[in-house]
Amino acid sequence: MPTSGQLLLVGLGLVAYATAAVAAIRRFGRPQQQQAVVVGPLALGLVAGSGVLVWRIAAGGSLLVVGGFDAMILIACLIAAEVLLVRWAGRLGGVDAFLLPVAAALQAGSLLMIRSGASGPNYLHQWHIIGHALVISLAGACFVASGVAGVAYLVVHRAMRSKRQMNVLGRLPPLESLERFGRWMVAAGFPLLTFGILTGVCALAHAPAPDRSREMMMASGTVVVWAVYAIAMLIAWWRPRLRGSRAASLATGAAALTVLNFVVYLLMRSHV
Amino acid sequence: MRPIVAGCNHKTAPLDLRERLTLDEAGARQTMDQLRAAFDACETIILSTCNRSEFYVARPTHGRPRSADLIEFLARHCGATASALADHLYVHDGRHAVAHLFRVACSLDSMVVGETQIVGQVKQALAIAQEHGTAGKTLTSIFQWALHVAKEVHTETQIAAGQVSVGSVAVRFARQIFAHFDDKTVLLIGAGEMGELTLRHALETSPKRVIVANRTPARAEEIARRYNAEHTGLDRLTECLVSADIVITSTASAEPVLTPALIEPVQPRRDYRPLIIIDIAVPRDVEPAVGEMDNVYLYNIDDLQSVVNAGLEDRQARVTDVDRIISEHVDEFIQWRDTRAVGPVVRSLRNRLTEMAAAEADWARPKLSGDPKQDAELVDQLLHRLVGKIMHGPSQTLRQQAQDGNVDVYAEILARLFALPDKDEDQDQP
Numbered sequence: 253m254p255t256s257g258q259l260l261l262v263g264l265g266l267v268a269y270a271t272a273a274v275a276a277i278r279r280f281g282r283p284q285q286q287q288a289v290v291v292g293p294l295a296l297g298l299v300a301g302s303g304v305l306v307w308r309i310a311a312g313g314s315l316l317v318v319g320g321f322d323a324m325i326l327i328a329c330l331i332a333a334e335v336l337l338v339r340w341a342g343r344l345g346g347v348d349a350f351l352l353p354v355a356a357a358l359q360a361g362s363l364l365m366i367r368s369g370a371s372g373p374n375y376l377h378q379w380h381i382i383g384h385a386l387v388i389s390l391a392g393a394c395f396v397a398s399g400v401a402g403v404a405y406l407v408v409h410r411a412m413r414s415k416r417q418m419n420v421l422g423r424l425p426p427l428e429s430l431e432r433f434g435r436w437m438v439a440a441g442f443p444l445l446t447f448g449i450l451t452g453v454c455a456l457a458h459a460p461a462p463d464r465s466r467e468m469m470m471a472s473g474t475v476v477v478w479a480v481y482a483i484a485m486l487i488a489w490w491r492p493r494l495r496g497s498r499a500a501s502l503a504t505g506a507a508a509l510t511v512l513n514f515v516v517y518l519l520m521r522s523h524v
Numbered sequence: 525m526r527p528i529v530a531g532c533n534h535k536t537a538p539l540d541l542r543e544r545l546t547l548d549e550a551g552a553r554q555t556m557d558q559l560r561a562a563f564d565a566c567e568t569i570i571l572s573t574c575n576r577s578e579f580y581v582a583r584p585t586h587g588r589p590r591s592a593d594l595i596e597f598l599a600r601h602c603g604a605t606a607s608a609l610a611d612h613l614y615v616h617d618g619r620h621a622v623a624h625l626f627r628v629a630c631s632l633d634s635m636v637v638g639e640t641q642i643v644g645q646v647k648q649a650l651a652i653a654q655e656h657g658t659a660g661k662t663l664t665s666i667f668q669w670a671l672h673v674a675k676e677v678h679t680e681t682q683i684a685a686g687q688v689s690v691g692s693v694a695v696r697f698a699r700q701i702f703a704h705f706d707d708k709t710v711l712l713i714g715a716g717e718m719g720e721l722t723l724r725h726a727l728e729t730s731p732k733r734v735i736v737a738n739r740t741p742a743r744a745e746e747i748a749r750r751y752n753a754e755h756t757g758l759d760r761l762t763e764c765l766v767s768a769d770i771v772i773t774s775t776a777s778a779e780p781v782l783t784p785a786l787i788e789p790v791q792p793r794r795d796y797r798p799l800i801i802i803d804i805a806v807p808r809d810v811e812p813a814v815g816e817m818d819n820v821y822l823y824n825i826d827d828l829q830s831v832v833n834a835g836l837e838d839r840q841a842r843v844t845d846v847d848r849i850i851s852e853h854v855d856e857f858i859q860w861r862d863t864r865a866v867g868p869v870v871r872s873l874r875n876r877l878t879e880m881a882a883a884e885a886d887w888a889r890p891k892l893s894g895d896p897k898q899d900a901e902l903v904d905q906l907l908h909r910l911v912g913k914i915m916h917g918p919s920q921t922l923r924q925q926a927q928d929g930n931v932d933v934y935a936e937i938l939a940r941l942f943a944l945p946d947k948d949e950d951q952d953q954p
């Protein structure tokens with residue numbers, strides 16, 4: 253179970269992410285120099301989240317990232333790091349208003365998963381299992397980011413097509429940047445997910461026989477997500493027509509499936 | 525020194541007159557020299573852009589040039605009569621000249637309100653005059669203050685947001701679709717004036733390639749040469765569409781030039797890259813169905829104009845804010861300038877009185893006898909002489925002004941400066 257000090261840090265991180273998210277939404281589309289108010293709380297949240305993870309490693313010798321508590325904090329941290337990257341990239345300014353609420357929601361979700369932060373079976377503490385979970389988490393963060401870019405793309409696309417709500421002009425990144433960012437995220441996430449699944453298969457071999465079939469069932473959703481992304485990438489390869497709003501819709505749908513799979517996995521694990 | 529400005533802009537003067545008053549850097553330097561030669565001891569700065577030519581002068585308070593002198597000078601300069609030119613010129617003096625420059629620097633007087641190019645132009649005009657030695661303390665402080673106000677206005681208000689010309693709106697649309705333009709191709713179909721104007725805006729994005737396609741190749745070539753672009757006839761339109769990312773159409777054709785049947789086969793060849801089409805022709809050059817195609821964004825003149833109109837409504841509220849800021853700054857500047865102007869006068873007055881006092885002290889010192897009664901009389905004499913000397917100059921000036929009919933103004937100032945009792949009150953006393 254997380255200690256009260258760790259929970260306090262998680263709470264601090266949650267407040268920081270929420271503050272950054274509110275600031276990002278309120279300052280939506282304002283000039284870059286006026287958005288320092290976003291970066292401060294964001295950095296604080298990132299430090300608090302990383303602090304919790306480091307603390308848990310120091311206290312327990314490893315992370316239980318296969319449990320929901322650590323995994324959610326980890327993914328929130330990864331998304332926060334992506335926001336910093338996005339802000340650094342400049343041309344993607346405005347995407348943070350979409351990504352930060354996700355980070356805040358994950359941080360809040362981790363507080364609902366306190367029980368899963370309890371120490372699990374011994375084999376879950378092995379480093380190759382933890383490595384597998386880290387890679388999967390990273391892939392998940394990439395897919396969430398691609399989904400968020402897809403949503404932003406669809407918002408801009410719809411506004412540009414309908415020729416109404418033109419206040420979106422200049423407030424969100426150009427469609428070209430959003431499309432490229434989404435592609436990068438999928439391109440980075442897919443090999444990570446593939447690697448994560450392969451390491452997961454190897455890790456399952458080390459699992460005790462009674463746990464193996466249950467873990468297999470729980471991980472099957474991840475394979476479905478992998479298949480969806482594989483098909484999407486193949487289609488994009490063979491049919492260049494799949495770009496623009498269609499690609500954005502696909503990325504959004506696939507990201508939603510990733511999130512759903514993650515939630516289902518966490519729910520199943522919390523009932524183990 | 526009192527500032528005065530005379531000039532014309534796109535609102536007051538036709539293009540041919542503006543052209544005659546427009547000056548490049550060398551011309552501005554030469555004209556500033558001429559102004560200095562014509563009006564001794566004045567400061568000059570010339571602000572000349574494509575939309576305005578303004579001649580800022582600071583003259584001694586009672587010196588020249590006056591408004592009429594400046595108009596006369598400009599009339600000679602552009603070869604027109606003063607009366608003909610006066611109809612197209614504006615002249616502002618003192619506080620109004622300061623307020624005018626502040627408005628200009630904040631782009632409230634620009635063709636596109638909120639544009640920032642004018643700030644650079646004001647800065648450049650000041651730099652040229654400073655380098656040339658015609659910008660003195662008065663004009664330099666006004667221009668520097670104007671630049672400060674412009675910076676504040678652009679930071680504090682959203683005046684630059686929502687630009688209000690059809691061309692600039694088209695560029696904003698393009699910027700929302702494309703992240704960078706150094707690999708993009710702009711295709712101008714038709715050689716109309718509006719198309720060329722929109723192309724000029726599109727060129728602000730520095731595209732990799734510009735192609736001008738027109739039914740008459742000679743006209744296409746003429747425009748292409750002006751913008752360092754390629755040119756072609758409409759027979760090669762399909763090829764042009766393959767490489768184009770931004771298409772601006774403004775032909776006089778009665779039939780649509782771009783149709784789904786033309787664009788559909790082109791799309792696979794362009795890997796379904798996004799294509800933005802700005803149709804500013806009336807009647808339209810592009811069939812509306814083209815706008816329904818994947819990755820094609822079509823905007824006609826009405827779409828662009830509606831954004832322009834929305835921008836104007838938003839902007840009106842912002843302009844009120846900017847006017848308030850400018851007005852506050854004009855007050856602040858005038859107060860600062862007046863306070864600054866009083867300092868040397870007070871210093872000079874103090875020095876003059878000290879000199880008088882010293883002279884009288886020198887007169888009295890050898891006469892001191894040590895006898896208290898005689899010395900007291902000497903002090904009385906000294907003070908009497910000193911007051912007489914102090915009063916001599918102002919009394920003479922007052923008498924002179926009385927002959928000129930200005931005595932009331934001077935008497936009023938004297939009364940205020942020395943807190944004298946009211947003249948009528950004084951007379952009422954028995």
